[in-house]
Amino acid sequence: MIKIQEKQALDKLAQSGKEFISLFDRNNLSVEIYKPDLVDKQQPHDKDEFYVVISGSGSFELNGIPTPFQAGDFLFVPAYAAHRFVEFSADFVTWVFFIK
Template sequence: MASKKFKIPLGDALNKLKNSGNEFVELFTHGSLLVEIYKPNEVDNQKPHSRDEVYVVVSGSGEFILEDERTVFSPGDVLFVPAGAEHRFENFTDNFVTWVFFYGPEGGEK
């Protein structure tokens, strides 16, 4: 879904997510960059991804697990996940929503 947009309003992203019926929706691509919005429903069932990933927490709080490390997150936090790493959100509030940014080559940047 290549686009020339340079702004993605949060309200528009949340409406698109709600209307999709999914836990995430792709919003923008440019080169290797892919932007999504993600709102897991009770359980985060993610599997490791093939590219590097950055989360920017929009709302809610909880715990983020990256491999064997656990950290608390809240709105505004930025979380980095290298390609192939086991990760998930746990004990998150009902209002948890995060931007997701995938970028770079398959296998991650070196």
């Protein structure tokens, strides 16, 4: 069994000094934790992905269309789609799941 705890993931992220880190990569699934610093600089990815928001709120743009989000929300992004988090709160953190 593999278990990833939110607190441990956040501690690892803080220690890394990065905005995101990979926590799990196996078969067709990759799991990351992501906390952008003021601006989300993401570019489209070549894999489908989804987010499960841990904390915070804001707006998420998918192909230029904004949608409000808050903690607990699930957001799906198809491969190659332009997307980013905008106007998000300082406490915003999300799980990121890439499906290969």
